[in-house]
Amino acid sequence: xxxxxxxxxxxxxxxxxxxxxxxxxxxxxxxxxxxxxxxxxxxxxxxxxxxxxxxxxxxxxxxxxxxxxxxxxxxxxxxxxxxxxxxxxxxxxxxxxxxxxxxxxxxxxxxxxxxxxxxxxxxxxxxxxxxxxxxxxxxxxxxxxxxxxxxxxxxxxxxxxxxxxxxxxxxxxxxxxxxxxxxxxxxxxxxxxxxxxxxxxxxxxxxxxxxxxxxxxxxxxxxxxxxxxxxxxxxxxxxxxxx
Numbered sequence: 001x002x003x004x005x006x007x008x009x010x011x012x013x014x015x016x017x018x019x020x021x022x023x024x025x026x027x028x029x030x031x032x033x034x035x036x037x038x039x040x041x042x043x044x045x046x047x048x049x050x051x052x053x054x055x056x057x058x059x060x061x062x063x064x065x066x067x068x069x070x071x072x073x074x075x076x077x078x079x080x081x082x083x084x085x086x087x088x089x090x091x092x093x094x095x096x097x098x099x100x101x102x103x104x105x106x107x108x109x110x111x112x113x114x115x116x117x118x119x120x121x122x123x124x125x126x127x128x129x130x131x132x133x134x135x136x137x138x139x140x141x142x143x144x145x146x147x148x149x150x151x152x153x154x155x156x157x158x159x160x161x162x163x164x165x166x167x168x169x170x171x172x173x174x175x176x177x178x179x180x181x182x183x184x185x186x187x188x189x190x191x192x193x194x195x196x197x198x199x200x201x202x203x204x205x206x207x208x209x210x211x212x213x214x215x216x217x218x219x220x221x222x223x224x225x226x227x228x229x230x231x232x233x234x235x236x237x238x239x240x241x242x243x
Contacts, residue, residue, distance in 0.1 A: 005033060008053040015062040023155050032148030036135065045138035047074050047081040055083025059123040063162055066126035066223060067071045067214055069166045069243045070176040072152075072195075073133035076141050085129040086196075087119035100196040100205065108209045111229040121230050130156065133173065157182050164188075167222035168214040172205065174195055 012020065032215045039046050048055070055125060060066075071085030074094055082089045086098050094102070094117040104114050119129055132153045137143035160167060163184045169188055173195025180190055191213060194204035215225040 005036070005050075005053065007051055011058040012054050013058060013061050016057040019062055019159050020156075022121075023152060026153055028148045032152070035144075035147045038135070039135070039144075045078075047076060047079075047136055047138060048083045050083075052081075052083030053134050056085065056123075056128060056134075059120070060126045060128065062159075063164070064126050065128050065164060065167060066218060067170065067226060068128045068157070068160060068216070069131060069170045070157075070172070070179060071129070071131040072173065072175050073100070073131055073136045073142055073144060076136045076139055077191040078138065082118075082138070084119055084123060085131045087129055088117040090116050090118050092117055096198045097196045097201075100198065100201040104196070104201075104206055105211055105228055106232070107206070108211045109229055109232075110208065114231040116231065118232070122226065124225075125226050127226060128160075132179070154179065154182060161188060162170065166218070166223055168217055170210050170214070173200065175214075189214070 009017075009024075036046075040050055048146070055138055059155050068136065069085060074081035074083075074085075075088070075096070080088055080092060080095060086095075086101060088095065088098065098117050119127075129224050130153065131149075133142070133144050133149040134152075135144045135149070145237055157169075157179055158231055167188045169183050171180050171181070171192045172191065176195075177192050180192060191208070191210045193203075193208035193210060194200045196205045211226075211228045218225045
């Protein structure tokens with residue numbers, strides 16, 4: 001059981017490993033590992049795959065983080081979650097929340113729509129795609145809420161706020177916004193909006209222009225901006241399939 005997450009932890013980059021290793025030895029995380037052992041060893045389907053639990057910490061390196069997009073828990077539908085918040089693997093249908101993210105991206109930056117829901121190219125540029133809860137049972141949203149992941153996420157966000165400068169934190173939805181008080185607003189930019197879910201996107205996510213606002217701030221701080229549109233092409237031309 002002690003080695004349950006060993007393979008998953010192998011994906012963590014050296015700089016993140018230095019940050020996270022002390023946290024892995026704390027009692028709450030030991031209890032979390034016990035819980036995950038029972039869940040992944042049962043007949044339940046748990047997402048993402050065990051090897052991808054810590055994929056958010058495989059790219060970017062800690063010192064390369066520029067933007068943090070905070071999600072809730074992973075997609076709970078069949079084989080959708082891939083370990084990066086809001087992202088899905090190549091060839092997968094685009095979940096509704098990600099459809100709305102792409103619509104806002106297109107309207108904000110006047111681009112086409114992405115041909116894939118994989119956000120790895122954002123991560124490679126310094127975008128940390130992190131969920132507040134890193135695992136979920138298939139078909140049961142928030143099923144792993146309150147088992148320790150939230151404390152882990154608090155630690156991660158506090159480390160970024162305290163030890164880095166001039167990052168952009170995007171908090172989408174009320175659950176993500178609970179973490180905003182952790183961030184030192186004198187050192188970083190905090191952007192808040194409604195969650196991109198179809199249930200709430202029209203209540204303030206559409207029109208938030210977070211992508212352009214993030215790049216404007218990064219440029220003002222003499223940091224390289226994010227090529228958000230690196231994943232964008234005309235979906236009509238490429239036959240993109242949305243749910």
